[in-house]
Amino acid sequence: MSGFFYRRERRIFWFEKVIHKPVYSQDNIAEGSIEPLIFILEDEETNELMIKVYLPVANLNTLKLKLLDERSLYLECNLSRRIESELLNIGFEGGHLSRYKTVVKLPKPVKKISRISFKNEVVIVEAPLKEE
Amino acid sequence: MLMIKWVVDDDKLDEIRNKHLPLLISFPDTGLISHIAGSHIISNLKLDYVGYIDAEWAPPFVSFINGNPLPPMRIYCGNDICVFYSEIPLDSSIWHLVARELYLMYDRLRPSLALGGVGLPYVKRETIVDRRMLRVFVGGLNLEYVKNHEKIKRYLSSVKMFTGGLYGIYATILQVFSRTKLPVIIHIIDSFPYFPDVDAAIVYLEHLKEMIDLKIDIKPLEEKASEIKILARSLSRQVQDQHMSRESAVVTGSRTISSIYM
Numbered sequence: 195m196s197g198f199f200y201r202r203e204r205r206i207f208w209f210e211k212v213i214h215k216p217v218y219s220q221d222n223i224a225e226g227s228i229e230p231l232i233f234i235l236e237d238e239e240t241n242e243l244m245i246k247v248y249l250p251v252a253n254l255n256t257l258k259l260k261l262l263d264e265r266s267l268y269l270e271c272n273l274s275r276r277i278e279s280e281l282l283n284i285g286f287e288g289g290h291l292s293r294y295k296t297v298v299k300l301p302k303p304v305k306k307i308s309r310i311s312f313k314n315e316v317v318i319v320e321a322p323l324k325e326e
Numbered sequence: 327m328l329m330i331k332w333v334v335d336d337d338k339l340d341e342i343r344n345k346h347l348p349l350l351i352s353f354p355d356t357g358l359i360s361h362i363a364g365s366h367i368i369s370n371l372k373l374d375y376v377g378y379i380d381a382e383w384a385p386p387f388v389s390f391i392n393g394n395p396l397p398p399m400r401i402y403c404g405n406d407i408c409v410f411y412s413e414i415p416l417d418s419s420i421w422h423l424v425a426r427e428l429y430l431m432y433d434r435l436r437p438s439l440a441l442g443g444v445g446l447p448y449v450k451r452e453t454i455v456d457r458r459m460l461r462v463f464v465g466g467l468n469l470e471y472v473k474n475h476e477k478i479k480r481y482l483s484s485v486k487m488f489t490g491g492l493y494g495i496y497a498t499i500l501q502v503f504s505r506t507k508l509p510v511i512i513h514i515i516d517s518f519p520y521f522p523d524v525d526a527a528i529v530y531l532e533h534l535k536e537m538i539d540l541k542i543d544i545k546p547l548e549e550k551a552s553e554i555k556i557l558a559r560s561l562s563r564q565v566q567d568q569h570m571s572r573e574s575a576v577v578t579g580s581r582t583i584s585s586i587y588m
Binding site (some may be wrong): 231251313314315318319 | 449452454457518519520521552553556561566
């Protein structure tokens with residue numbers, strides 16, 4: 195059974211520090227944007243980062259992805275329908291959520307975005323690593 | 327001393343005890359499988375709130391429902407099932423304390439068996455679109471004591487038994503419950519490693535329906551799936567953080583850690 199869910203040589207990186215992280219939301223409800231869940235893998239075989247972004251209820255026709263610099267990936271995508279802010283149970287009423295928006299901090303510098311694919315509500319961005 | 331405070335009287339507790347109901351232990355863990363399933367069971371079957379953990383070590387968290395604060399770890403019971411429900415992921419330093427409370431609660435509620443479901447983190451989970459293709463495994467404790475229940479026995483003979491390591495609060499529960507004769511059945515289901523997996527939770531509920539004859543309507547959960555995926559982001563982040571803080575304080579270079587790790 196070993197090795198069926200990921201290869202050993204792959205490493206997992208995180209888009210932000212994981213210790214002492216506040217538990218409250220990082221969303222900007224006032225402007226109707228929410229931050230998607232992200233996780234990042236390094237494929238040592240192909241020498242690239244694979245950034246997986248979970249985008250349920252997204253309208254992918256509006257997906258914007260841009261490398262701001264070698265360590266920052268900007269992502270924006272509208273939701274396919276408006277979600278009322280009450281859903282998030284954070285005490286912000288009367289607003290609505292309309293898009294995902296985030297800047298992903300990459301753990302290693304990358305050259306470019308080489309491939310974008312979408313499967314089962316997950317956007318997968320592949321980016322070859324810059325030689326250090 | 328039992329840290330569980332009951333909000334119902336002794337007659338009601340005796341009534342629950344005499345039914346010998348299964349107890350679903352619902353903690354947020356990989357894929358939030360038990361958590362989503364537990365929430366749905368509580369709301370769909372309209373279970374009664376019967377008690378909560380009142381301990382100094384309980385997380386400093388309350389959940390407000392219509393202005394009323396509720397503690398983070400609560401117990402609900404109905405006609406077919408009881409649910410021990412934790413609103414938030416728990417720090418590993420209190421896993422043993424919580425498991426011990428469950429062990430002590432066993433004496434008061436006398437459940438017929440304890441149940442739990444966790445995700446098997448599959449890094450290519452997004453490639454499985456049809457939830458019927460998710461693999462389901464079972465592992466447990468004292469399974470010989472459920473062998474008199476024909477339905478559960480049939481069910482257990484039809485599913486694959488799990489081989490691998492289990493890390494997390496469900497492992498602690500298994501360790502503590504090994505002192506009892508209570509059967510504990512843990513389902514392990516393919517899941518997104520760090521995203522909420524509503525499909526896996528639905529598969530879990532389908533298996534519970536089959537195994538213990540739970541009369542629950544899964545359709546409302548399917549209809550609310552999109553909202554749950556958005557709502558559960560914050561909880562998933564906390565589970566991610568908890569998993570990662572167990573591993574290392576560094577940002578990079580960490581190998582994936584989850585409740586199930588082989």
